[in-house]
Amino acid sequence: MAEPNTLLLALLFLAVAAGWVLGRGAASRDVADETAPPSQYYLGLNFLLDGEQESALKAFSEALAVNAETFETHITFGSLLRKRGEVDNAIKIHQSLLSRSRLPDVQKNQAHLELAKDFIAAGLLDRAEQLLKDLLELSEDHQLDAKSLLIELFETSRDWDQACQLTESQLSEADDGDPTQKAAAINARRKLSYYCCEAAEDRESAADLEAARELAQRALTWTEESVWPHIILARLDQLQDQPRRAYDRLVTAAKMSPERLPEFVDQLIAVSEVVNCREELTGLVVTLLSQREDPQLRVILADEYSARGDDGRALDIIKRGLNDKPSSRLLMQALKLLGEEVATPEVIEGAQKLVARQSAYLCGVCGFHGPSFYWQCPGCKSWDTLSRPTR
Numbered sequence: 001m002a003e004p005n006t007l008l009l010a011l012l013f014l015a016v017a018a019g020w021v022l023g024r025g026a027a028s029r030d031v032a033d034e035t036a037p038p039s040q041y042y043l044g045l046n047f048l049l050d051g052e053q054e055s056a057l058k059a060f061s062e063a064l065a066v067n068a069e070t071f072e073t074h075i076t077f078g079s080l081l082r083k084r085g086e087v088d089n090a091i092k093i094h095q096s097l098l099s100r101s102r103l104p105d106v107q108k109n110q111a112h113l114e115l116a117k118d119f120i121a122a123g124l125l126d127r128a129e130q131l132l133k134d135l136l137e138l139s140e141d142h143q144l145d146a147k148s149l150l151i152e153l154f155e156t157s158r159d160w161d162q163a164c165q166l167t168e169s170q171l172s173e174a175d176d177g178d179p180t181q182k183a184a185a186i187n188a189r190r191k192l193s194y195y196c197c198e199a200a201e202d203r204e205s206a207a208d209l210e211a212a213r214e215l216a217q218r219a220l221t222w223t224e225e226s227v228w229p230h231i232i233l234a235r236l237d238q239l240q241d242q243p244r245r246a247y248d249r250l251v252t253a254a255k256m257s258p259e260r261l262p263e264f265v266d267q268l269i270a271v272s273e274v275v276n277c278r279e280e281l282t283g284l285v286v287t288l289l290s291q292r293e294d295p296q297l298r299v300i301l302a303d304e305y306s307a308r309g310d311d312g313r314a315l316d317i318i319k320r321g322l323n324d325k326p327s328s329r330l331l332m333q334a335l336k337l338l339g340e341e342v343a344t345p346e347v348i349e350g351a352q353k354l355v356a357r358q359s360a361y362l363c364g365v366c367g368f369h370g371p372s373f374y375w376q377c378p379g380c381k382s383w384d385t386l387s388r389p390t391r
């Protein structure tokens with residue numbers, strides 16, 4: 001277990017002092033706490049002075065009487081401990097709060113919610129799910145929080161059906177006249193589209209292509225902004241011998257989101273060969289590149305020329321990119337095209353290693369970076385926020 005930091009201990013120290021004073025005044029409301037000895041407080045101080053931070057933390061937590069006045073302090077301790085990864089201690093604090101029969105229902109329900117968060121952090125999803133479902137029955141005040149946490153939980157357990165049901169129920173309760181609720185509703189529709197895509201890919205993996213198609217079509221009804229449903233539908237078209245339809249869908253997707261083209265360019269090239277449209281595809285990339293400078297598109301276009309043996313034109317495309325918006329990927333591509341007359345295999349390999357060392361994807365929300373693409377950021381759980389840095 002990590003050592004508690006000084007700030008947390010200082011907070012505990014002050015809170016125990018204040019809490020104990022308040023607790024004395026409120027002792028008549030919770031007889032069990034009346035006799036809570038302040039000796040734990042002094043014991044904690046001794047541990048702190050001796051540098052035994054873990055023992056000090058435990059003693060301070062035990063010293064603080066639980067009553068309606070100190071309740072928020074306990075909740076804050078528990079939440080801090082959970083955020084520090086000390087989930088076992090957070091669970092102990094919140095379970096101890098729930099065992100107090102004299103606390104008002106509203107505070108018990110809050111402890112209930114915090115305990116559910118602890119269980120989620122500990123990976124005990126079944127227990128968290130039951131707590132949150134109970135809370136939905138018990139408390140009007142915690143409906144919003146409980147539903148949001150349940151949705152997060154269903155995302156984590158990849159239960160897309162339940163995630164959809166709950167998000168749809170949130171959506172039906174939203175008031176479109178309220179600007180905040182309107183924005184939340186737009187966000188909920190986007191999420192529903194992603195859930196349907198996840199479910200569609202699960203069905204596709206299980207070779208249930210009709211169910212996968214139905215889910216991907218449903219994703220399109222929630223929002224027209226995402227290219228993901230088009231990519232899935234195109235894959236299903238290919239599997240069901242409809243290459244022309246697949247090609248058209250992917251071309252639509254490329255025009256909608258040129259920045260996502262690298263994620264499905266291999267699929268688009270393969271299907272363009274089947275329907276004899278490779279030239280047309282090259283023309284599309286030329287058009288997209290004329291609309292926005294993007295080193296990824298430049299590399300795709302250079303590859304298109306190289307594929308038909310026109311390395312001179314490919315090199316020209318890369319050189320222009322190096323001039324306008326240099327990146328290590330473009331430099332590596334240039335070295336590869338210049339070949340052994342200019343760069344030895346070791347130099348090209350070195351450049352490739354340099355490119356590989358840079359993170360291929362970066363989340364625009366939390367800064368998570370890694371070599372693989374995910375529709376949902378593994379760091380902050382936001383959807384469609386990973387992109388390829390253009391450096």
Ligand SMILES: [Zn+2]
Pocket residue numbers: 363364365366367368377378379380381382385
């Ligand atoms: Zn993120």
